[in-house]
Amino acid sequence: MNIEQILSEKTIEALKTLYGGDVDKVVFERTNPDFAGDFTLVVFNFLKLSKKKPEVTADEIGNYLKTNVAEVADFNVIKGFLNIVISDSYWLNYLNSITNKPFINPELPANAATVMVEYSSPNTNKPLHLGHVRNNLLGYSVAEILKAAGNKVIKTNIVNDRGIHICKSMIAWQKWGNGETPESSVMKGDHLVGKYYVLFDKNYKSQIVDAKLKGMNDEDAEKYAPLMREAQEMLLKWEQGDKQVRELWTMMNGWVYKGFADTYKMMGVDFDKIYYESNTYILGKDIIEDGLAKGVLKRREDNSVYIDLTADGLDEKTLLRSDGTSLYMTQDLGTAAQRYKESHFNKLIFTVGNEQDYHFKVLFLILNKLGYDWAKGLFHLSYGMVELPEGKMKSREGTVVDADDLMAEMIDTATATTKELGKVDGLSDNEANHLYKTIGLGALKYFILKVDPKKKMLFNPAESIDFNGNTAPFIMFNYVRVRALLRKAKDIAGFEPSTSFNNNVTLLPKEKELIIKLHSFTPTLLQATAEFSPALIANYVYDLAKEYSQYYHDTSILKEENKELMYFRLHLSNTIGTAVKSSMLLLGIEVPERM
Numbered sequence: 001m002n003i004e005q006i007l008s009e010k011t012i013e014a015l016k017t018l019y020g021g022d023v024d025k026v027v028f029e030r031t032n033p034d035f036a037g038d039f040t041l042v043v044f045n046f047l048k049l050s051k052k053k054p055e056v057t058a059d060e061i062g063n064y065l066k067t068n069v070a071e072v073a074d075f076n077v078i079k080g081f082l083n084i085v086i087s088d089s090y091w092l093n094y095l096n097s098i099t100n101k102p103f104i105n106p107e108l109p110a111n112a113a114t115v116m117v118e119y120s121s122p123n124t125n126k127p128l129h130l131g132h133v134r135n136n137l138l139g140y141s142v143a144e145i146l147k148a149a150g151n152k153v154i155k156t157n158i159v160n161d162r163g164i165h166i167c168k169s170m171i172a173w174q175k176w177g178n179g180e181t182p183e184s185s186v187m188k189g190d191h192l193v194g195k196y197y198v199l200f201d202k203n204y205k206s207q208i209v210d211a212k213l214k215g216m217n218d219e220d221a222e223k224y225a226p227l228m229r230e231a232q233e234m235l236l237k238w239e240q241g242d243k244q245v246r247e248l249w250t251m252m253n254g255w256v257y258k259g260f261a262d263t264y265k266m267m268g269v270d271f272d273k274i275y276y277e278s279n280t281y282i283l284g285k286d287i288i289e290d291g292l293a294k295g296v297l298k299r300r301e302d303n304s305v306y307i308d309l310t311a312d313g314l315d316e317k318t319l320l321r322s323d324g325t326s327l328y329m330t331q332d333l334g335t336a337a338q339r340y341k342e343s344h345f346n347k348l349i350f351t352v353g354n355e356q357d358y359h360f361k362v363l364f365l366i367l368n369k370l371g372y373d374w375a376k377g378l379f380h381l382s383y384g385m386v387e388l389p390e391g392k393m394k395s396r397e398g399t400v401v402d403a404d405d406l407m408a409e410m411i412d413t414a415t416a417t418t419k420e421l422g423k424v425d426g427l428s429d430n431e432a433n434h435l436y437k438t439i440g441l442g443a444l445k446y447f448i449l450k451v452d453p454k455k456k457m458l459f460n461p462a463e464s465i466d467f468n469g470n471t472a473p474f475i476m477f478n479y480v481r482v483r484a485l486l487r488k489a490k491d492i493a494g495f496e497p498s499t500s501f502n503n504n505v506t507l508l509p510k511e512k513e514l515i516i517k518l519h520s521f522t523p524t525l526l527q528a529t530a531e532f533s534p535a536l537i538a539n540y541v542y543d544l545a546k547e548y549s550q551y552y553h554d555t556s557i558l559k560e561e562n563k564e565l566m567y568f569r570l571h572l573s574n575t576i577g578t579a580v581k582s583s584m585l586l587l588g589i590e591v592p593e594r595m
Contacts, residue, residue: 002519003071003086003094004028007039014064021049028084030516036076037083038516044080054080091515092503099571100497103521103582104148112152114343117143119351120157120264120271124256125165126194128263128403130459131353134386137445137588138453139351140269141534142381144586149529154343158275158335159260161253165197167234170248171227172196172203182255188262188404189255203227263403268441268588275335281326283334287370288320296369307366317362332363340374347377349532354382354454381532384456386448407441410461414440414473417465423595435592439465439473442589446472449587450538470542472589475580478545479591481552482577489570492558501571502564510551511572517544518579525586534587541583548576 031037050057062075073087119139211221291297305320360380367375415436447464489495528536560566
């Protein structure tokens with residue numbers, strides 16, 4: 001039981017003893033830095049019980065806690081705010097209890113919930129782009145946070161590998177590819193296929209212009225353009241299982257999958273299971289039949305099937321076309337049901353941009369109306385768009401920034417900045433190159449993940465590499481500072497992390513603040529889990545690194561003459577380093593040992 005829980009339970013006990021009242025929950029907050037204290041209780045909610053003034057009520061509760069809770073050293077009252085001071089001995093005992101122990105328990109509890117997290121969801125007609133970067137980083141980090149909080153996590157990806165979009169790339173390659181392959185072009189497979197998708201679009205638009213010049217209206221020009229008709233014919237052949245079309249589709253998708261795999265590896269994300277839309281698009285029709293039988297779904301005169309959601313403030317949603325073919329919603333209904341059948345998840349999280357908010361609202365509503373209890377565990381992790389400053393990092397296609405280009409540019413920027421600051425002295429070429437990659441990709445990940453997922457964001461590459469401020473390089477530098485300190489301590493003072501420290505030292509205010517910050521790791525992790533927000537972890541680790549940076553500058557550690565005090569400060573530094581590394585790993589970020 002942590003100190004907040006102890007205070008909460010004892011305050012409930014105090015309210016019962018002092019005023020004869022029953023309260024279910026009491027919440028303590030961190031005390032405002034401008035006031036003395038560690039935790040604060042707002043007592044205004046208890047005045048009906050006490051029938052006394054706020055100051056009197058706070059004073060009586062404070063006296064009860066000081067008398068009955070050994071950890072409470074003192075308290076003060078400011079109007080209706082009770083500020084509790086926790087004893088140094090409690091914080092020292094706490095630090096001793098976590099020293100040399102992992103902050104994240106690798107063992108799952110026996111009753112661990114199963115959580116499936118879906119992210120990435122690319123199309124096989126183009127490379128991953130900037131939007132996918134935020135999606136992948138967010139989904140992966142949320143999965144790691146959920147795992148650290150004691151859940152069995154299944155990381156999934158569904159690849160949109162069929163449909164008119166891939167047929168467009170296939171048609172263009174047939175017409176203008178001259179047998180080009182990733183090997184012959186020395187181009188990643190996903191970029192090669194994307195090149196032909198762009199080429200199709202360029203020629204398709206040209207055909208539209210020509211048709212309009214001949215007097216055709218906009219709608220017909222787009223609909224009857226020869227290239228579009230060819231793509232639609234190819235899609236029909238694909239659905240009919242045409243051997244040649246399927247072979248071409250398999251070959252080009254294979255190029256893309258290898259390209260995606262390289263991008264995912266560089267980005268540092270992975271998946272436990274990958275679904276393919278070519279296997280799932282036929283799912284959902286059984287659910288439609290079940291819904292018709294239950295009377296939840298209805299059939300129109302033209303034989304199409306729909307659900308009436310007007311009573312829920314929405315509209316009529318078609319789920320099967322009149323010819324019996326499925327829509328995306330039909331497929332998503334079936335895919336969700338299949339995933340539950342496979343894993344019996346407690347929760348399924350869809351990491352998808354906020355432009356799909358309506359789609360998921362309808363999807364979840366339909367499944368609940370159909371009576372699937374597991375649908376209550378569905379959640380849309382909606383996130384805002386990410387943009388770059390105008391003119392930054394032009395992509396190959398000139399319209400979107402490819403993930404590969406972005407990561408390469410980040411590593412180049414990290415290389416230039418790190419060399420300029422002279423932070424590679426004494427490193428071999430291999431070590432230096434690994435450091436550039438670690439800093440560049442870490443900067444990218446942290447800058448994106450520190451923003452609340454729901455917010456639209458502007459990613460500034462140069463700002464993200466800054467070694468000062470709320471950035472990954474600043475956090476990394478302070479971790480490296482700890483590692484360097486411990487290496488020196490071993491040589492100079494014979495210090496080993498396994499060495500115990502004396503609990504009788506007198507804490508400096510900053511030391512107490514740092515231990516309290518370590519103490520808040522678990523509550524922060526649980527809050528990040530509840531809110532599916534890596535931003536909470538990112539800002540926690542920045543605050544910890546910032547506080548340690550100030551402590552390091554202001555406090556004598558290796559030059560401290562009192563050996564017991566020096567060992568304590570080394571233990572504190574080591575534990576902070578462990579917390580920093582653990583936090584960064586939850587964000588998918590590696591931290592270097594030297595820089």
